Amino acid sequence: MMSSSSVIEFLGKLIPGYDYRAKKSRLNTDRSVREKLARELKKAAVNLKEVSDLAYRDGKREIVDHIKDVLKAIDLFVVEIEDAPFGQSPLFKVDKVNDDDIDHMIQFDRDLVEQLEVITKTSELIYDYVLKGETSDIIIQVRKLKKELDVMKNTFSDRLDYMMKR
Amino acid sequence: MAKEPLFFKDTGEMGDVFAAAKQIIEQTRLSRDERARVSAITGERLNQLTGKFVEYDTINAENTEYKRRIHELRVKLLKGELTGDDAKKALDALASERDALQKKYGDLVGLLDTQMKNIDSELESLDKRKLTLTAERDQYHSALHMEVKWIAEGELKEISALTETLQNKRKSLVEEKSLIFIKKDELSESVSLVDDVIGKKSKRYIAADDARAHELNFIARFDTKMHAYPVKIFSPHEGMTYTVTEWKHHYHYDSGTAADAATKGATDAGIPNMPLNAGSVYTIDEKDLKYLGKSRKKVVVEAFSYCNTVDYTDLGFDTRMVTMSALMSVLAPIIQRAEEGDYFHALGIASPTGWDDPAITWVKGEDSGSSYMSRNVAVCLVDSASGEVYYNPNDLRILSYIDYFRPEFDLERVEKMKKILRDEFANAEYLEFEKIYEKTKEDRFIIERAFYALEREKVGRVKFAEGVGLVFLR
Numbered sequence: 001m002m003s004s005s006s007v008i009e010f011l012g013k014l015i016p017g018y019d020y021r022a023k024k025s026r027l028n029t030d031r032s033v034r035e036k037l038a039r040e041l042k043k044a045a046v047n048l049k050e051v052s053d054l055a056y057r058d059g060k061r062e063i064v065d066h067i068k069d070v071l072k073a074i075d076l077f078v079v080e081i082e083d084a085p086f087g088q089s090p091l092f093k094v095d096k097v098n099d100d101d102i103d104h105m106i107q108f109d110r111d112l113v114e115q116l117e118v119i120t121k122t123s124e125l126i127y128d129y130v131l132k133g134e135t136s137d138i139i140i141q142v143r144k145l146k147k148e149l150d151v152m153k154n155t156f157s158d159r160l161d162y163m164m165k166r
Numbered sequence: 167m168a169k170e171p172l173f174f175k176d177t178g179e180m181g182d183v184f185a186a187a188k189q190i191i192e193q194t195r196l197s198r199d200e201r202a203r204v205s206a207i208t209g210e211r212l213n214q215l216t217g218k219f220v221e222y223d224t225i226n227a228e229n230t231e232y233k234r235r236i237h238e239l240r241v242k243l244l245k246g247e248l249t250g251d252d253a254k255k256a257l258d259a260l261a262s263e264r265d266a267l268q269k270k271y272g273d274l275v276g277l278l279d280t281q282m283k284n285i286d287s288e289l290e291s292l293d294k295r296k297l298t299l300t301a302e303r304d305q306y307h308s309a310l311h312m313e314v315k316w317i318a319e320g321e322l323k324e325i326s327a328l329t330e331t332l333q334n335k336r337k338s339l340v341e342e343k344s345l346i347f348i349k350k351d352e353l354s355e356s357v358s359l360v361d362d363v364i365g366k367k368s369k370r371y372i373a374a375d376d377a378r379a380h381e382l383n384f385i386a387r388f389d390t391k392m393h394a395y396p397v398k399i400f401s402p403h404e405g406m407t408y409t410v411t412e413w414k415h416h417y418h419y420d421s422g423t424a425a426d427a428a429t430k431g432a433t434d435a436g437i438p439n440m441p442l443n444a445g446s447v448y449t450i451d452e453k454d455l456k457y458l459g460k461s462r463k464k465v466v467v468e469a470f471s472y473c474n475t476v477d478y479t480d481l482g483f484d485t486r487m488v489t490m491s492a493l494m495s496v497l498a499p500i501i502q503r504a505e506e507g508d509y510f511h512a513l514g515i516a517s518p519t520g521w522d523d524p525a526i527t528w529v530k531g532e533d534s535g536s537s538y539m540s541r542n543v544a545v546c547l548v549d550s551a552s553g554e555v556y557y558n559p560n561d562l563r564i565l566s567y568i569d570y571f572r573p574e575f576d577l578e579r580v581e582k583m584k585k586i587l588r589d590e591f592a593n594a595e596y597l598e599f600e601k602i603y604e605k606t607k608e609d610r611f612i613i614e615r616a617f618y619a620l621e622r623e624k625v626g627r628v629k630f631a632e633g634v635g636l637v638f639l640r
Contacts, residue, residue: 058171114191121187126180134178141183148184 011109020102023095033109038081040116045074047123051130066142073149081156089163108159115152119145197302197317204295204321208328211288222342225270229349232263236356241480243360257360264353271350278343285336289329296325341502348498351491371485372518372551374478377441380518380550381471384573385446388469388514391570392448399450400566401465403510408450408465415449421475440478445470463509469571471516471550472496488517490524497539504542512564514571516548521556531558546571576612583608583616587638591626599636
């Protein structure tokens with residue numbers, strides 16, 4: 001289990017200016033986190049798009065369909081992230097937020113970033129295995145990726161709920 | 167016929183891709199953390215290891231003050247302001263100060279040794295880390311591990327920069343250590359500076375005017391020889407001889423402090439009458455490529471005069487021969503620069519008061535060739551008053567330069583030899599070339615030219631005798 005300071009350090013390295021303590025930086029931090037999530041998801045989408053193109057070239061329609069599902073889910077998720085109610089949370093309106101709320105936000109962000117890292121890396125790995133020709137279980141892997149994406153979506157929804165209910 | 171799949175060949179399974187992804191992420195994180203940790207520790211250690219010794223400056227200041235007092239004592243003694251007994255008492259009073267300084271320098275050497283050991287062990291641990299990182303960098307070839315590779319590469323670059331900094335620091339510590347030894351030697355000799363005056367051991371008295379004249383004479387003769395084109399310059403590093411028909415890099419210099427003193431002590435005519443420790447330098451530079459690239463020094467030929475300028479300023483004369491420790495303190499920075507630039511530096515150093523026996527023995531290599539101090543530097547010493555030249559006859563690097571540093575021109579040497587031959591011939595029926603050579607140790611071509619010159623002057627005739635060689639007879 002990472003300590004709170006090391007979580008902040010970890011996030012600080014990935015997202016410059018990460019800080020929920022001051023009111024003026026809270027909005028920017030939230031925006032930066034969401035931009036980071038969207039950007040990384042697009043990277044994963046690019047990898048999967050490449051795999052889909054190769055599958056199409058080899059006539060593997062079934063694989064193309066499964067990847068299409070994931071790509072659609074990513075697209076929707078990216079829109080959800082980018083269009084999330086921005087700045088309407090009471091958390092962004094008060095000057096002082098209690099430490100518990102900050103800890104919760106940090107925990108959500110950390111979970112999201114970690115899940116995102118796994119999704120991006122898995123998409124890279126799948127692409128790598130396709131290039132090596134080791135593809136017999138690709139559909140299972142693509143479905144697993146979709147499941148991980150669903151988990152991430154849920155975490156993001158929980159984060160939004162938490163922010164709005166404060 | 168169905169098209170053969172190019173990628174989706176199903177030759178194997180992907181396995182647990184998520185577990186692999188998590189492992190790679192974790193590994194990257196660990197590498198990043200480890201790098202940050204090592205970087206912080208190394209940075210801290212480096213600060214400790216490359217920090218300056220405060221003690222060094224303090225001890226040097228004390229040493230300068232001690233030297234100033236010894237010099238004052240010597241000046242007063244020479245000017246007759248102090249009796250021998252008083253000087254002895256004053257010298258005894260300074261003994262404890264000298265011992266304390268020597269002890270401090272000794273302690274400093276111990277400190278330097280410890281620091282060098284620390285640097286060595288740090289270099290060793292950096293080497294180990296380098297091996298680990300190289301293995302980490304080369305272990306993965308997949309694009310997936312790019313980040314791990316980049317982190318390793320970044321740290322490897324940092325390590326090579328750190329290693330260079332530490333090696334440079336170590337080099338400078340070695341130099342500092344050798345300078346400390348020179349200073350310790352100077353301290354040991356400091357008593358003799360006054361003792362010699364009390365015991366009237368000084369062999370030679372050279373006035374400032376004479377010293378300046380010797381200096382000008384030495385440099386002017388050297389310059390004349392270096393401009394007698396074509397000049398042959400031997401480069402032992404390259405194993406070749408350059409034939410110079412024009413000097414592109416040549417300059418004169420003198421020591422600033424001595425120059426100031428000389429100006430202060432100038433005669434009415436406004437001409438400085440103090441020796442300036444003047445020097446003349448000729449260099450051969452070559453470009454890395456034939457026409458392009460950076461120009462690098464290959465050979466440096468330098469002649470300079472070395473005097474105790476402080477004595478000339480304070481007393482108007484000097485009686486001290488240049489000692490071994492003074493010679494070493496002059497040579498140390500020259501060796502350092504030549505080794506850094508990796509060029510060959512041929513040096514001719516002239517002293518009007520001469521050189522003490524240890525310096526002469528050393529340069530002649532009589533103690534089993536000990537004058538070989540550096541691959542990059544060869545030296546010959548010149549007594550500019552007597553004209554004697556001291557060098558190691560077994561050091562092939564300096565032999566071709568001796569004639570440039572020798573204070574006499576060939577014609578003068580022939581004239582001198584003619585005089586010797588005339589004196590010898592007055593008491594003998596004939597002169598054997600080999601015996602003259604054994605006796606005078608002069609170059610063979612000079613003796614030969616003297617033989618034929620005397621023959622032209624009808625003093626005698628030259629004949630070749632079987633089994634004896636060249637003979638000069640009536």
